[in-house]
Every structure is written in structure tokens, then in C-alpha cells.
Amino acid sequence: MATFEEIADRVWVARHEWFDVNVGLIAGSAGLVLVDTNASASIAREVLAEVRRISHAPLLAAVNTHVHFDHTLGNGVFAEAGAELVAHEAAAAALVEHVAAIRVQAAAETDPRFTDLVATDPVVPELTFSSAKALDLGDRVIELIHPGRGHTAGDLVVRIPSADGSAAALFAGDLVEESAQRSAVPGLGSDSYPMDWPASLDLVITLITGGTAVVPGHGSVIDLDFVQEQRSALGVVAETIRDLAGRGVPLDQALEAADWPYPREELADAVRRGYEQLPSARRQLPLI
Numbered sequence: 127m128a129t130f131e132e133i134a135d136r137v138w139v140a141r142h143e144w145f146d147v148n149v150g151l152i153a154g155s156a157g158l159v160l161v162d163t164n165a166s167a168s169i170a171r172e173v174l175a176e177v178r179r180i181s182h183a184p185l186l187a188a189v190n191t192h193v194h195f196d197h198t199l200g201n202g203v204f205a206e207a208g209a210e211l212v213a214h215e216a217a218a219a220a221l222v223e224h225v226a227a228i229r230v231q232a233a234a235e236t237d238p239r240f241t242d243l244v245a246t247d248p249v250v251p252e253l254t255f256s257s258a259k260a261l262d263l264g265d266r267v268i269e270l271i272h273p274g275r276g277h278t279a280g281d282l283v284v285r286i287p288s289a290d291g292s293a294a295a296l297f298a299g300d301l302v303e304e305s306a307q308r309s310a311v312p313g314l315g316s317d318s319y320p321m322d323w324p325a326s327l328d329l330v331i332t333l334i335t336g337g338t339a340v341v342p343g344h345g346s347v348i349d350l351d352f353v354q355e356q357r358s359a360l361g362v363v364a365e366t367i368r369d370l371a372g373r374g375v376p377l378d379q380a381l382e383a384a385d386w387p388y389p390r391e392e393l394a395d396a397v398r399r400g401y402e403q404l405p406s407a408r409r410q411l412p413l414i
């Protein structure tokens with residue numbers, strides 16, 4: 127079981143082996159806020175036990191950084207423990223359908239943890255927002271910010287200010303990924319927005335400083351430099367898609383027709399999504 131480690135004043139992270147996913151915990155004088163609830167009810171109960179080793183204060187809220195099951199399927203356990211579930215409105219709207227699709231894929235897995243995953247019902251957050259939301263923890267206020275679309279339509283980051291107002295820590299969800307299990311490739315999946323993602327990370331970068339502890343959705347704690355590098359690589363992906371589409375390269379030839387900052391096998395969805403998301407004028411073949 128992953129234990130919580132303090133990365134800033136009363137801010138903890140537990141990095142879990144399954145999916146290499148991070149769960150965050152923030153304490154204030156009024157209680158606790160959890161960031162992401164892990165991938166099944168049984169794992170969430172272990173997370174809750176670890177939370178109670180840190181503090182017996184009330185659980186005020188459990189925040190989902192985005193819709194994906196490895197960040198949301200523990201919701202029911204934390205709702206039962208008294209936490210209000212919080213997410214971006216697009217993440218809440220997509221949760222039931224996402225979990226239904228994941229159950230179909232998970233049924234083919236042999237790892238017994240997937241049995242727990244399939245048996246866990248999604249619990250949809252009721253407290254949602256579109257742009258930004260503050261959560262009052264008593265002697266500190268934390269900020270939930272939707273910087274734009276990227277890994278999904280409903281990503282949020284959690285910014286925890288220090289006494290001087292700069293960000294002591296920031297939970298980035300899967301807008302940033304460090305995990306070596308995936309060679310630090312951000313998840314450009316079938317529900318991603320590769321053309322929007324660079325600008326969303328530009329906004330995230332304005333929220334942090336060189337001293338901010340940045341927690342990716344998966345992998346070890348990183349810093350501003352890492353976020354800037356990932357933003358650059360995602361910018362190359364988006365510009366390459368824009369260039370290929372602008373030159374009229376057919377979608378089924380696009381992956382092979384360019385050099386990419388990430389392995390091609392990680393980019394099939396990204397290219398398809400990018401072609402779909404470009405304005406139709408940019409997708410037409412040249413007239414001559």
C-alpha cells in the first residue's frame with residue numbers, strides 16, 4: 127500500500143503501484159481534501175485507511191482531476207466517508223459512459239484487481255464548475271482551475287498557495303505525466319484534445335513558479351522545467367498535425383509522414399483527433 131509523503135506544508139502525495147497513479151491529500155484547519163480517488167472501491171478503502179493515519183479531521187471534499195477511472199472509481203468510498211465530490215462539469219457529465227466503456231475492456235484482464243474495478247459503480251460528483259472554484263479549508267483556500275481542454279474535455283488542476291501567494295504545490299492531473307511505465311508520454315487518447323493541450327499547459331505554467339512542487343497524474347513529483355518540456359513536445363505534436371493536414375496529407379499516411387517527439391504507437395489517436403478538431407478549411411486538399 128502506498129503511504130502519503132508530505133511534499134509541501136500539509137500537502138501529501140501517495141504514489142500507487144497500479145497504474146503508477148498519484149493520490150493527493152491537503153489539510154487545513156477545517157478538514158481535509160483528497161485529490162483523485164484511485165481505480166476501485168477496494169483500493170479506495172486502503173487509501174482512506176492511509177488518510178486516517180495522517181489525520182482524523184473531517185473529509186471536506188474529494189476532487190477528480192478528470193473523468194478517467196483510475197482517478198474516479200474510488201468516489202463512492204469517499205462520499206460515504208463524508209466528502210463532497212468535486213469535478214469539472216465535463217468530467218462529471220462523461221463519467222458513467224466512460225466507466226461503462228472501461229468495464230468492457232477490463233473484463234478481458236486477468237489481474238484480480240480488475241475484478242474489483244469492474245465491480246465498482248461510478249459515483250458522479252455533484253459539485254461541478256466550468257472555469258474555476260475555490261475550496262475553503264479554514265486557514266487556507268485552494269483553487270481548482272480548468273485551464274482548457276487537453277488530456278480530456280474536463281481536466282482541472284489544484285493549486286495550493288503558500289503564505290506569499292505563490293503556488294507551493296500544484297496537482298496537474300494527467301495534463302502532465304511523468305510515469306516511466308509510459309515513458310513519460312502524456313495520454314493522447316481517444317478523448318484527448320491535442321490541438322488545445324499546449325495552450326492549456328501555457329495557462330498552467332502561469333500558475334506555478336520554479337519553487338512549486340508539481341504532482342503529475344502518474345509518476346514522481348516534478349517541477350516547472352518538466353512542465354515546460356512537456357508543453358514544448360505537445361506543441362510539436364499539435365504543429366505537426368496542423369502542418370500535415372494543411373499540406374493535405376491523408377490521415378492514414380500522417381503518422382508515417384513526419385517525425386514526432388513521442389513514439390508513433392502512442393500517437394494514432396492524437397493524429398485522428400487533431401485532424402477532426404482542425405477547422406474544416408484546414409483539412410481540405412490543396413486546389414492545385
Ligand SMILES: [Zn+2]
Binds near residue numbers: 192194277313343
Ligand atoms: Zn487520464
